[in-house]
Amino acid sequence: MSDLDHERSMRRAVALAARVPERPFAAVVVDRASGAVVAEGWNRSDENPTWHGEIDAINRLVASEPGIDSSRLVLYTTAEPCPMCQGAILWAGIGAVVFGTSIRFLTATGWRQIDIAAEEVVRRAPGWRCEVVGGVLEAECNELFLTAARAAPGR
Numbered sequence: 001m002s003d004l005d006h007e008r009s010m011r012r013a014v015a016l017a018a019r020v021p022e023r024p025f026a027a028v029v030v031d032r033a034s035g036a037v038v039a040e041g042w043n044r045s046d047e048n049p050t051w052h053g054e055i056d057a058i059n060r061l062v063a064s065e066p067g068i069d070s071s072r073l074v075l076y077t078t079a080e081p082c083p084m085c086q087g088a089i090l091w092a093g094i095g096a097v098v099f100g101t102s103i104r105f106l107t108a109t110g111w112r113q114i115d116i117a118a119e120e121v122v123r124r125a126p127g128w129r130c131e132v133v134g135g136v137l138e139a140e141c142n143e144l145f146l147t148a149a150r151a152a153p154g155r
């Protein structure tokens with residue numbers, strides 16, 4: 001993964017999060033072989049409570065790139081994947097996930113979260129592989145979630 005520019009891809013996810021400033025969870029999937037963005041997604045839980053940003057990106061990926069070798073893909077997300085999303089990332093076979101804001105930060109700032117770290121989900125799936133990297137553009141991502149929480153506290 002060292003050949004990838006994590007900040008560049010996370011910046012794209014941060015920009016995408018502007019589509020849903022009240023729930024700024026957005027994701028970008030990058031092919032580490034070419035550096036190309038192969039899918040994007042954003043939180044649509046106003047339509048369906050399980051439609052998280054990562055799920056949206058995976059659904060679009062599956063629709064547009066059937067048969068792609070997903071082990072070479074990296075999913076960038078403004079916030080650490082919740083257990084549902086990290087499970088979906090594993091089931092999709094995505095090789096790595098990079099996040100900005102941590103679940104710990106979200107919980108501390110009033111966001112309803114299931115407090116299980118993405119790394120812990122991977123650890124509990126023996127034999128599955130998914131590299132987890134946190135804290136990329138963390139200050140910018142934290143600011144997105146702080147701003148949204150201030151605008152609508154108690155979510």
Ligand SMILES: Nc1nc2[nH]cnc2c(=O)[nH]1
Binds near residue numbers: 042043051082085113
């Ligand atoms: N990572 C993540 N956590 C969430 N918690 C609520 N919605 C979301 C989402 O779309 N992504």
